[in-house]
Amino acid sequence: MLALKELLSSVNPDAVFFQETMVDKFRAKESFLKLFPSWSCVVVDSVGNSGGFLSGWNPCVGQFEAYQSFLSIFLEGRVSTLPDSVTLQNCYGP
Numbered sequence: 001m002l003a004l005k006e007l008l009s010s011v012n013p014d015a016v017f018f019q020e021t022m023v024d025k026f027r028a029k030e031s032f033l034k035l036f037p038s039w040s041c042v043v044v045d046s047v048g049n050s051g052g053f054l055s056g057w058n059p060c061v062g063q064f065e066a067y068q069s070f071l072s073i074f075l076e077g078r079v080s081t082l083p084d085s086v087t088l089q090n091c092y093g094p
Contacts, residue, residue, distance in 0.1 A: 015061075016054075017056075018054045018055075019092055020052065022050065025052070032054060036056065041054055042073050060080075064077035074088070
């Protein structure tokens with residue numbers, strides 16, 4: 001996880017989308033927020049040691065409503081530097 005934090009710190013993203021977290025949603029969220037405590041995230045559970053995904057974003061950049069299903073996470077909202085609303089999707093497809 002430390003390598004992930006170093007990578008993300010070096011590129012300074014506004015949002016990240018992970019697939020194959022391979023852990024339950026509570027553990028994935030806890031691990032992510034330990035690295036990025038000021039960020040928001042939404043997680044879909046893995047099934048055993050397979051699947052699972054996480055969408056995370058920096059709330060300083062924009063505010064989003066999250067909608068999730070078994071195979072996707074949609075983030076809808078506004079980015080502070082854009083005039084229109086945006087929709088971001090993290091879709092899992094085995």
